[in-house]
Amino acid sequence: MPRNQYQRMIFALITVVITVHCFVFYSLYVVNGNALIEMNGTGRVLDALNAQGGVYMFAHYLPIWGVILIEFAFAYTLEIFLGSPASYHLARRVFDPRNTNPVLFETAIISATVCIMCPAMSLLATFFYYPYYDGFHVVTLLANWGRLVCFNFPFAYFTQLFFIQPCVRRIFKTLFRKDIAARKGW
Numbered sequence: 001m002p003r004n005q006y007q008r009m010i011f012a013l014i015t016v017v018i019t020v021h022c023f024v025f026y027s028l029y030v031v032n033g034n035a036l037i038e039m040n041g042t043g044r045v046l047d048a049l050n051a052q053g054g055v056y057m058f059a060h061y062l063p064i065w066g067v068i069l070i071e072f073a074f075a076y077t078l079e080i081f082l083g084s085p086a087s088y089h090l091a092r093r094v095f096d097p098r099n100t101n102p103v104l105f106e107t108a109i110i111s112a113t114v115c116i117m118c119p120a121m122s123l124l125a126t127f128f129y130y131p132y133y134d135g136f137h138v139v140t141l142l143a144n145w146g147r148l149v150c151f152n153f154p155f156a157y158f159t160q161l162f163f164i165q166p167c168v169r170r171i172f173k174t175l176f177r178k179d180i181a182a183r184k185g186w
Helices: 005-031 033-040 045-052 064-094 102-128 138-175 177-184
Strands: 055-057 060-062
Touching: 005 033, 005 045, 005 064, 005 138, 033 045, 055 064, 060 064, 064 102, 102 138, 138 177
Parallel strands: none
Antiparallel strands: 055 060
């Protein structure tokens, strides 16, 4: 799909914008929703977040938009410098892109990206959301990281494969339709 560095950066930008929103809301509502509701004695997750003053991150309570911006900055940087190059390299070690069905090769890239980005972003999230008020313990950090990977990996894999990447590819094809048509000679 992307043929140059500019297109790769735009592709990563679209992917990360969609993915970060999905993961922040998945984490708040699905993973931590009941705990937030019980802790704050409210009936809805949004009311619980408002009651506690935002989302607990870096030992402070931040608004949801702040959390999204912070996670976006880290995810985009990680995707550009680690996720995309490494996933393409891993997929090429298994499949030859010239002789492999493009759908299969893209699926291999998506799978490799999830295998790289999910543990990496889960590790960052473990530091972001660590309960620093209890003190810092490496064992707690590792346990929280393992827990996050277990929660996030299935969600990451299936949303990337069946929702996010098809959506990103459609947006990308719309944005770069002239370049794609010129390459195909239409």
